[in-house]
Amino acid sequence: MESCLGCASEVVVRLFPAALDRGPARDREAAIAPGEGGRCFAHPEKAALLVCEGCGRFLCRDCDTLWGSEHLCLTCIYERREVKQTEGFTDRRFLYDNAALSLAAVPFVAAYPFFWVGFLTGPMAMYYLIRHRGDSRGFVPRGRGRLVLAWVLSVTSLLGSLALLGLLLWAVFQAAARGGNL
Amino acid sequence: MKKRFGDYRRLARGSFGCSSLWAGPDHLVYVRGTGFLLPLVEEYKRFRYEDVRAITMTGSSFAFWMLILSAAAAVSSAAGIFLPDYEELAGQVVVSIFLGPILFAGLFILVWNLVRGSSCRCCIETSVGQVRIRPVSRLRVFERVLAELEPLLLEHQQAVASIQPPELPGGQRREGAVAGTRAAVQGAPAGAARVVGRGSPFLVPTLLAMLSFGAAWLMYAHRLDTGWLIAAGVLNLLLFGGVVVAIVQLLRGYTPGVVLVVLWTSLVQQLVVMMAWFALYMVWSIKIAMHAEGVGTAAFNELFGHPVVQAGSYYFSLGNGILSLVLGISGLAGIRSHFLRRRPPAAPPALPGSADSEGGRSEGGGAREAPRVSKRR
Numbered sequence: 001m002e003s004c005l006g007c008a009s010e011v012v013v014r015l016f017p018a019a020l021d022r023g024p025a026r027d028r029e030a031a032i033a034p035g036e037g038g039r040c041f042a043h044p045e046k047a048a049l050l051v052c053e054g055c056g057r058f059l060c061r062d063c064d065t066l067w068g069s070e071h072l073c074l075t076c077i078y079e080r081r082e083v084k085q086t087e088g089f090t091d092r093r094f095l096y097d098n099a100a101l102s103l104a105a106v107p108f109v110a111a112y113p114f115f116w117v118g119f120l121t122g123p124m125a126m127y128y129l130i131r132h133r134g135d136s137r138g139f140v141p142r143g144r145g146r147l148v149l150a151w152v153l154s155v156t157s158l159l160g161s162l163a164l165l166g167l168l169l170w171a172v173f174q175a176a177a178r179g180g181n182l
Numbered sequence: 183m184k185k186r187f188g189d190y191r192r193l194a195r196g197s198f199g200c201s202s203l204w205a206g207p208d209h210l211v212y213v214r215g216t217g218f219l220l221p222l223v224e225e226y227k228r229f230r231y232e233d234v235r236a237i238t239m240t241g242s243s244f245a246f247w248m249l250i251l252s253a254a255a256a257v258s259s260a261a262g263i264f265l266p267d268y269e270e271l272a273g274q275v276v277v278s279i280f281l282g283p284i285l286f287a288g289l290f291i292l293v294w295n296l297v298r299g300s301s302c303r304c305c306i307e308t309s310v311g312q313v314r315i316r317p318v319s320r321l322r323v324f325e326r327v328l329a330e331l332e333p334l335l336l337e338h339q340q341a342v343a344s345i346q347p348p349e350l351p352g353g354q355r356r357e358g359a360v361a362g363t364r365a366a367v368q369g370a371p372a373g374a375a376r377v378v379g380r381g382s383p384f385l386v387p388t389l390l391a392m393l394s395f396g397a398a399w400l401m402y403a404h405r406l407d408t409g410w411l412i413a414a415g416v417l418n419l420l421l422f423g424g425v426v427v428a429i430v431q432l433l434r435g436y437t438p439g440v441v442l443v444v445l446w447t448s449l450v451q452q453l454v455v456m457m458a459w460f461a462l463y464m465v466w467s468i469k470i471a472m473h474a475e476g477v478g479t480a481a482f483n484e485l486f487g488h489p490v491v492q493a494g495s496y497y498f499s500l501g502n503g504i505l506s507l508v509l510g511i512s513g514l515a516g517i518r519s520h521f522l523r524r525r526p527p528a529a530p531p532a533l534p535g536s537a538d539s540e541g542g543r544s545e546g547g548g549a550r551e552a553p554r555v556s557k558r559r
Contacts, residue, residue, distance in 0.1 A: 004240070009240050009241040009242070010239075010240070010241035010302075011238070011239065011240050011241070012238065012239040012324075013236055013237075013238045013239075014236060014237045014238070014328060014332070015235070015236045016234055016235060016236060016237075016335050016336065016339055017336070017339040017340075017342045018232060018233060018234060018235045018309075018335075018339050018342055019235035019236055019307075020342065066230075068208060068209065068230075069208065090226065091225060091226050091227075092223055092224060092225045092226065093223070093224050093226075094222065094223055095215075095217075095220075095221060095222055095223065095224060098217065098220040098221055098222055099222050101220055102217070102220050102222065138213075138224050139204075139211065139213050139224060139226060140183060140184055140187065140202070140204075140213070141184065141187055142183070142184070
């Protein structure tokens with residue numbers, strides 16, 4: 001372990017052989033190569049060197065994208081990532097179960113003075129839970145614990161806020177009836 | 183969180199499972215969660231084993247400051263509970279209900295931090311950029327991850343392993359690197375070397391806010407209402423500024439681990455307080471009912487010695503105080519990350535006499551994001 005000369009922090013740098021490979025990307029030959037005379041689908045002026053393993057288009061070196069062990073064109077990657085949302089191709093995902101749980105927990109985090117917001121956040125959490133009940137819950141598969149907790153908290157916060165509002169209204173009416181303060 | 187599923191094996195995980203690092207059959211997956219309280223969006227970055235050029239670790243002072251913060255929270259809470267001479271037991275019970283969770287959370291974080299050891303920052307470098315791996319935030323975790331990754335990476339980079347580095351006369355390479363770094367540091371404009379110094383600017387104000395919170399409790403317990411008013415004013419100012427900055431930070435979609443810890447502590451504290459409050463109220467009501475002296479508001483007032491409205495404002499002040507701390511820390515962390523992001527990237531020192539000084543990092547050394555796909559050129 002060395003120390004940085006600028007800030008004196010401890011520094012560890014582990015270099016791997018790829019660090020020495022400063023040229024173009026490694027030449028990975030495709031399993032299938034079109035015969036001579038094949039032209040790239042997007043660049044007819046260039047010779048095709050590979051075949052897209054998703055749609056079969058001829059690709060030049062510029063159009064080829066190596067994803068894992070597959071050679072794909074950008075259209076196929078877009079389709080798998082954005083349209084089909086294929087596992088292993090997505091680069092981001094909205095987690096509806098966590099969103100529902102966060103919404104349901106808001107009244108408890110916001111504390112007693114703002115507990116009434118459960119009147120709004122409870123139904124919103126329920127909407128997420130019902131509308132997206134079958135959606136994927138992230139890269140790492142997980143159980144239904146968060147969904148159950150979100151249901152419990154959203155129902156509790158909704159009922160609690162309704163009870164609180166009812167109690168408040170009752171107190172106001174009582175005070176008005178007595179003609180005094182709370 | 184699972185340790186293994188399908189072809190993937192977990193190497194490291196961050197606080198509350200927000201982010202994690204997974205080893206797949208031929209690539210690494212870095213899962214980065216962003217959101218509030220819980221990760222609402224997950225982003226995935228994949229690194230092929232063949233593309234990883236280096237793994238770096240830099241020591242950080244996060245653990246040290248975390249230690250001070252948690253100790254300050256625990257000490258101030260304990261002082262609020264045990265130091266004042268309460269006239270009635272009920273007063274101490276109420277204070278314990280509020281400060282007890284903070285005390286236990288502070289102690290828990292203190293011990294947890296000590297057990298986890300020194301903190302660090304880990305980065306994975308590919309040909310087009312460098313990505314910080316947030317789950318690897320402790321030296322011990324870094325060593326374990328490196329030990330697991332090293333054989334995998336070397337195995338997948340056998341094809342390029344035959345390339346030999348340019349031969350330099352004995353010691354010249356290291357001497358050259360040290361000289362280049364020293365020249366870069368000395369030749370940099372004033373302040374550039376200090377930018378990466380230890381410590382974080384947001385932590386001192388946060389620490390002061392927490393200490394003032396504890397001091398305010400002590401003053402309040404000794405009926406020094408003026409001190410409490412001053413502290414409440416300061417905390418409310420913090421609350422206002424914190425709300426503004428926290429909203430900006432939320433829009434940027436990143437919540438630091440420290441803020442998550444404080445937020446969850448706040449959540450637990452609120453739940454405990456609510457349940458304890460309700461239980462006390464019910465017990466007292468039943469007791470009064472058994473003595474046929476009336477149930478409800480009168481019992482509530484008798485327990486806390488305040489009318490309902492005053493008791494409500496009392497709780498409101500406490501809620502505001504805790505929220506102000508939470509949001510203040512969140513906001514200050516946001517300011518910090520804002521300034522850190524505006525820092526100009528440091529130029530890598532040249533290695534005299536090596537090929538690096540000629541070709542440099544022409545493949546996109548300035549890029550900050552890792553490629554999501556391996557693009558063939």
